[in-house]
Amino acid sequence: MAPKNDGSAKRVMNKGAWTAEEDSKLSQYIEIHGAKRWKTIAAKSGLNRCGKSCRLRWLNYLRPNIKRGNISDEEEDLILRLHKLLGNRWSLIAGRLPGRTDNEIKNYWNSHLSKKINQKQKTQEVSTVQETTPQLKSQGMAPMKEEGAKIVGSSEPTFDVNEFFDFSAEGSSGLEWVNKFLELDEDQWFTDKR
């Protein structure tokens, strides 16, 4: 679908890093008018930015109660466990970590955790293949290299969570089912960590 030509299409928007002045303008506008209708916010706040850019800036940096940096061990554990459960559903994972944004968690995963997991996975794969291959061969099956890799550190969960859980019935911050699942998973988790 083609966007309406409102006369602003040819206007060159600012890109790149936000300045303190831009942050201030955006914060002030949202404080008065609320964080709705980003296109309008972008147009009326005096920022030469697109609505998308304003929304991202607000959600990731300017909104209240944002935590920055220093992800604790507890938070890291939770991210690992939620990723194991949900895959790359960063916004859902972020919903369980107050003050954290999906972008931050995604970055943290890509720069820190994926490496940790790859290392762990490599060591596990060696032992798993050694243990399972003779048995699988005897059953006429190939070693499950791909499937095995999905257990930890893949971008997809090992099952379709939508088939198991009705996301439409859950608020983003009230995912009771996650806690239940994690409680169920707790024994296994601490067994893994020992």
Added chain:
DNA sequence: AACGAAGTCAACCGCTAATTT
């Protein structure tokens, strides 16, 4: 001190889903 490689993270892009007209 200088340089390149690797790591980090803010921001953009493309797409889909949800909502409004």
Added chain:
DNA sequence: GAAATTAGCGGTTGACTTCGT
């Protein structure tokens, strides 16, 4: 119900910083 608009998501990029040589 269809079209248009808006919101939101995840993947990717690129500028900047840190580290190693």
